Amino acid sequence: MMSDFEQVQQSAREAWEDLGTGGVPVVTVGTATCGRSAGALNTLASLREEAAGHGLACRFVEVGCLGPCYAEPLVTVQRAGDATVCFAAVDKLGARKIADYLAGGELPGEYVFATMGAARVPGVPDLMETPMMKGQVRRVLRNCGVIDPADIQHSLARGAYAGLQRALELGPEERIEVLERSGLRGRGGAGFGVSRKWAFCIEAPGDTKYVVCNADEGDPGAFMNRSLLEGDPHAVLEGMIIAGLTVGAAEGYIYCRAEYPLALERLGVAIGQAEELGLLGPDALGPGRPFRIRVKEGAGAFVCGEETALIASLEGRRGMPRPRPPFPAVSGLWGCPTIINNVETLASVGLIFRNGADWYAEYGTESSKGTKTFALVGNVLRPGLVEVPLGTTLRQMIFDIGGGVSGKHRFKAVQTGGPSGGCLPEEQLDIPVDYESLQAAGTIMGSGGIVVMDERTCMVDFARYFLDFAVDESCGKCGPCRLGTWQLLRILEDITQGKGTAADIDLLEELGHNIMRGSLCGLGTSAPNPVLSTLRYFRDEYVAHVESQTCPALACRDYIAYQIDVDACTGCTVCAGLCPVEGISGARKDVHHIDEAVCTKCGVCSNSCAFGAVLTVNRVDLEPQT
Amino acid sequence: MATTELSPLQLGPVLATFERRPDVLISLLQAVQASLGYLPPDAMGAVARHARVPRSRVYGVASFYSQFRFNPAGRRRVAVCRGTACHVSGARMILEELERTLGIAEGQTTEDREYSLETVACIGCCGLSPCLSVNDEVSAKLTPKKVRKQFRAAKKSAPR
Ligand SMILES: Cc1cc2nc3c(=O)[nH]c(=O)nc-3n(C[C@H](O)[C@H](O)[C@H](O)COP(=O)(O)O)c2cc1C
Ligand code: FES
Numbered sequence: 001m002m003s004d005f006e007q008v009q010q011s012a013r014e015a016w017e018d019l020g021t022g023g024v025p026v027v028t029v030g031t032a033t034c035g036r037s038a039g040a041l042n043t044l045a046s047l048r049e050e051a052a053g054h055g056l057a058c059r060f061v062e063v064g065c066l067g068p069c070y071a072e073p074l075v076t077v078q079r080a081g082d083a084t085v086c087f088a089a090v091d092k093l094g095a096r097k098i099a100d101y102l103a104g105g106e107l108p109g110e111y112v113f114a115t116m117g118a119a120r121v122p123g124v125p126d127l128m129e130t131p132m133m134k135g136q137v138r139r140v141l142r143n144c145g146v147i148d149p150a151d152i153q154h155s156l157a158r159g160a161y162a163g164l165q166r167a168l169e170l171g172p173e174e175r176i177e178v179l180e181r182s183g184l185r186g187r188g189g190a191g192f193g194v195s196r197k198w199a200f201c202i203e204a205p206g207d208t209k210y211v212v213c214n215a216d217e218g219d220p221g222a223f224m225n226r227s228l229l230e231g232d233p234h235a236v237l238e239g240m241i242i243a244g245l246t247v248g249a250a251e252g253y254i255y256c257r258a259e260y261p262l263a264l265e266r267l268g269v270a271i272g273q274a275e276e277l278g279l280l281g282p283d284a285l286g287p288g289r290p291f292r293i294r295v296k297e298g299a300g301a302f303v304c305g306e307e308t309a310l311i312a313s314l315e316g317r318r319g320m321p322r323p324r325p326p327f328p329a330v331s332g333l334w335g336c337p338t339i340i341n342n343v344e345t346l347a348s349v350g351l352i353f354r355n356g357a358d359w360y361a362e363y364g365t366e367s368s369k370g371t372k373t374f375a376l377v378g379n380v381l382r383p384g385l386v387e388v389p390l391g392t393t394l395r396q397m398i399f400d401i402g403g404g405v406s407g408k409h410r411f412k413a414v415q416t417g418g419p420s421g422g423c424l425p426e427e428q429l430d431i432p433v434d435y436e437s438l439q440a441a442g443t444i445m446g447s448g449g450i451v452v453m454d455e456r457t458c459m460v461d462f463a464r465y466f467l468d469f470a471v472d473e474s475c476g477k478c479g480p481c482r483l484g485t486w487q488l489l490r491i492l493e494d495i496t497q498g499k500g501t502a503a504d505i506d507l508l509e510e511l512g513h514n515i516m517r518g519s520l521c522g523l524g525t526s527a528p529n530p531v532l533s534t535l536r537y538f539r540d541e542y543v544a545h546v547e548s549q550t551c552p553a554l555a556c557r558d559y560i561a562y563q564i565d566v567d568a569c570t571g572c573t574v575c576a577g578l579c580p581v582e583g584i585s586g587a588r589k590d591v592h593h594i595d596e597a598v599c600t601k602c603g604v605c606s607n608s609c610a611f612g613a614v615l616t617v618n619r620v621d622l623e624p625q626t
Numbered sequence: 627m628a629t630t631e632l633s634p635l636q637l638g639p640v641l642a643t644f645e646r647r648p649d650v651l652i653s654l655l656q657a658v659q660a661s662l663g664y665l666p667p668d669a670m671g672a673v674a675r676h677a678r679v680p681r682s683r684v685y686g687v688a689s690f691y692s693q694f695r696f697n698p699a700g701r702r703r704v705a706v707c708r709g710t711a712c713h714v715s716g717a718r719m720i721l722e723e724l725e726r727t728l729g730i731a732e733g734q735t736t737e738d739r740e741y742s743l744e745t746v747a748c749i750g751c752c753g754l755s756p757c758l759s760v761n762d763e764v765s766a767k768l769t770p771k772k773v774r775k776q777f778r779a780a781k782k783s784a785p786r
Contacts, residue, residue, distance in 0.1 A: 037751045037764035069753025220709030220748035258656070258693055260750060261762050299652055299691035302747065316649035316677075318690040375752055377711035383753040415710065449752075451710045465713055469747070475690075580726055602722055607770055 005165050008277065009156050016157030024059050025079040025102055027051075030072060030145055032065035032230045033262050034223070038072035039091065046092045047075065050099030058102065064231020066145025068132050069384040071113055074145070077102065083121045088113035132382045135401050137363060137371050140347050141387045144231030149266050152273035155234040161279055163353030167242045168286070172202060175246045181357035183369030184349070188214055188305075188342030189420065189446050190522075191368070191435040194349070197339060200329040201247040204337035209249040211240050212314070212333065212340045215256035215263070216298050216305040219418025220469070222449030224373040225343040227385050229256065229263035232347070233270035237293060239346030241284060242353060243339050244291045252291065253333070255310050257298040267295050302419070302473035306521050307332075307340045309475065320477045321521035342447065344373055363389035368434035372445075378415075378452040381406045388433075395429035398452055409454035412553075413538070417446030419466050419473075420526030422533025423459065442533040444526070458555035459538040460545055464492035466530035474523060481524030484515035488531060498558040500546040509535060550618040557601035561619045566591045568613035575605035575614060596622070637661075637669060641676045648679045651687050655694060664695045700735045700742035704728070704777075705759045709748030712756040716769075720756050721745065723770040727777045741780055 019026055029035070029044045044060065051058045066074055071088035075098060078084040087098060090111055097108035107121065114127040127133055147154035155161075167175055179195035186192045201209060213236060217225040229236060240252045256264055271293055274280045284291035296314055303309045304319035311333050313319040332338025348370065352360045361369045368390040374397065377383045381403030388397060394414055398404065405411045413423045416433075422443030424431075431437045438445050453462070467489040476482045491508055494500045512528030512535075519525045535542065544550050551559040569591045576584040576592055583599045586592030594605065594614075606614035640657050644650045654677060658669050665688055674681040688694040706712075706721045725731055728741050735742035751757045754766035758773075765776060 033749075033764060034751045034753055034766075037749075037754055037757060037766035069751075072754065217750070218747070220707075220713075221711040221752050222748070223750040223752050226750040259746060259748070296653065297656055298693075299656065300693035300747070301691050313652065314649075316647075316651035316653075316687070318687055375711075377752040377755060378714045383711075383755075385753065418710070449710065451714060453714050457714050462714075465710075603719055604723075604770065607719065 005161070009162065012153040012156035015153055019059070019061075020078045020084070021080050022059075023080065024057050025077060026059045026061060027098075027102075028061045028063045028076045028078070030065055030074040031062040032145075032227060033260070034065050034069045034227075035072045035074065036262075038069075038089075040073035042092070043073045043075065043090050043095055046095035047090075047099060050096050051102065054099055054103040056099065056102055061148050062150070063146060064144045064149050065227045065385060067136075067138075067141065067227075067385045067387075068113075068130075068382060070382050071384075074113070076116060078117075083119035083124075084116040085121065085124070086113045086116055086127055087111040131403060132384065132386070132401055135392065135396055136387055137389050138387050139351060139371050140228065140235070140344055140373055141231075141385065143235065144227055144385075147232065149231050149233055150269050152234060152270065152277065155232065159354055160234040160350070161238050163350035163355075164238050164241055164245075164279070166353045167245055172246060175242075175353075176202070178353060178357050179349070182352045182360040183357075183364065183367075184345065184352060184360065185368065185435065186342055187344035187348070187372065187447065189417070189444065191445060194341065194345060197329050197341075198243065198246055200327065201337045201339050204330045206337050208334075208336045209247050210333045210336055210338040211243040211247070211249045211252040212310065212328075212338055213240055213252065213254040213343060213346055214305060214307070214310060214340055215254050215260075215343050216310065217257060217260075217343070217447065218302040218305040218473075219420075219447050219449050221377055221415075221451045222375045222418060222447050224375050224385060224448045226260050226263050228343055228347055228373070229260065230266050233263075233266050234274065235347040235350055236267075236343055237270055237274055237280070238350035239341070239348070240293060241279065241291055242349050243341065243346065245285050247337070247339055249339070250285075250290050250292070252293040253314055254293060254295045255298060255304070255314060256295060258300060264295060264297060271295070301475075302469070303475045303521070303523050306523060309521070310340065311338065318475070320475050321523075323520060344448075363391075365391040365432060365434045367436055372433075372448060374448040374450050376402045376450050376452070378450075379406050379409065379454040379457075380404070380452040390434050391432040393430050393432055394424065394450075397433070397450065398429065402452065405452065405454045407454070409456060411452070412455045412457060413453045413459065413462075415443075415451040415453065415462070415530075416449065417444035417526075417529070418449050419469050420444060420522065420529055421446045421449075422529045423453075423462065423537065424533070425537045428537070442536050443529065456553055456555060458496070458551050458553035459534040459541045460492065460551075461496050461553075461555055463531045463534045464489065464496055467492055467527070470523065470527040474527070478518070478520035478524060480515045480518030481520065481527065484511060484518070485524070485527050487511060488515070488528065492531070495542065495545050496551075496556045496558070498545075498549060498556075500542075502543075502546050504546065505535070505539070505542050549620050554616045554618065559618055559620075560601060561596055561617055561622050562594050562599060562601070562603075562606055563615045563617055563622065564592050564594060565613045565615050568611050570611055570613070572610070574608055574610070578604050578608050580604065637672050641672065644676065646676055646678055648677050648683075651677050651679065651684065652691070655684070655688055659694060664698045666696075698735070698739065700739050702741050702760050703744065704741055705744050705746045705749075706732075707747075707749045707751075707755070707757050707759075708745045709752060709755070711752035712748075715755045717756045719770050720758065720768050720773055723773045724758075724777065727774060728780050736780075
């Protein structure tokens, strides 16, 4: 608790406002993991170098991820008297042009992405009016890509810990009441009501209680929690402190996956700064009422995202789930009542206390309130991190925000909910994204991964991919999951390898339902979802594999063949040079030939042909070559 | 992550920063692996003694989590993402290209211990798929061609 919170907040605000209006231009670079992978650190170095070359004094600020991953590295320039301009895909040349612009040169139009703030540049859209941002409502992500996550002053200026101050003024029942009115449900997958979970924990007997933040983010294809932890760590800390205050815990743990080194680093910095200001520490919740947060690194096991397995892992054991009840809210870490919530859930808590339950609930549907972050990825034109009101349709997300399918291919399916979720076809895209509607359609909301697939993905192979994952990650404790997923995988492999039969399809269904009924934890009860949902919507693809020996997506290697289009081949020899098995013959400038007998279907030739002359066909349709 | 060799006997300073309790086991193993690059048998024994648990429990925990390795990795740990986003944008071709370029299969290390090749569940850069990381540094939006270019130097030295 800080007695002088208002004063600290005020001075942080003033410093924040000075940042943009001072004499020195402020240049921000998005250096979250995604930005870095696109070269943001090199861009930052080039910007510094070029600015120094011009003798310019600039203030460089590293910020998190703004969301449009496809446009990374993102740079913004804020200068008194000018519009704040956001630049996209800034490489070395872009860095030079931006420095030239700062030195009085022209605005490098080819790099301009949008403007931010009130002042505008003719012909340039405001960031929130760009196609990707238009349908979004950024609440949880409001600070990501805007503030320096390593500077608590930025967070304070933007309202961090004001929710905590509000919560400190309320009594325990009032706090639960605020959460209940907000309608906030868990963002980690199951969508359990936060006020109910916390109330259970308050009622549970025991003097020692714990708060755990689930930052394991195990769903492959999802990175919402990573972005939030890297871009706005204080939002998560604030939620945890409010949780501790509400249930009477003095200790919190953040269980973060080891694959997120930058998130771990930023959390460490944020906790240190919060301790310095007394927001964490011996008097965090009031005089003599301590609250501390420790970070524990995961060690690479998907099942540890499951709450009881996570607790086992925190206790230094193998991450094996156990039957519930008792639920962790009654008996969790070291047998004590424990609240486990997802990163995004906790980050929403502070917002709710600061702005009120009604403010939070103004978006969303009857049963699913508020906004939710999603990782929109796969074969989509504008992949990235988005936040939309619950109830937005999948079509709006994929086509309006994401710009539809990338390249010249057609949309085929969308997968939500990670390995526990399912695939939906085009006809289902108009359902609103809320917990119940997705479930009725055969998938789940999950933590927020949305993977878009075009017609080149084979749905049988895609189901096989997820079962492969489930077999790998099944902890082995219960038979239905350990043995059942293994059998499902074998059957799917048979089908993708040309050894399947019609009876296999029925067996998949029967086995899938039995695994769901018999498994111990959510991993097993949801592992058949990818199979069952593809059987529900894409059964014809399964049938094509077993009955006509074809893979409609031309993806399963045992069904396909590569063939040279004699009219398109220029005899450039590129494919022949790259073929790893030397299976392509033909002299320079002569039409080439692929030897089907040695071809391993690696696809290197078709991928490297600049003339589109390597065709992929179903082997049964193979034309005899001369 | 440091991969410099340190004899297991020199583990004392690493172990000393941890309390002698079973619940620190995972963090302890992570610290040991961070300094040795892997978990040799001697280190497992030292960890067991320090945490006051049987060796079997240390092996049980270490073998459960995919982060832990019992063989030394290459100086450059190449990890190809096999997450969903990367999968639908061609991760398999990226992995195969690397197997050919480095001359090793997934899970192996080159003879000169320069490169090891593994897969990871998701790096968290799904918006820029397909990707891979080399010692935690991520390269994104890969194509087989980009991979060939990035690892060209390796190809020259790889045993054929
Ligand atoms: C196999 C499995 C993996 C899970 N992985 C995660 C995860 O990575 N992150 C997460 O927040 N919840 C995960 N969950 C859900 C948690 O068990 C738990 O419901 C959640 O952390 C509760 O927080 P919430 O109510 O805020 O969503 C997983 C569940 C299962 C069954
Ligand atoms: S799926 Fe490859 S980085 Fe997430």
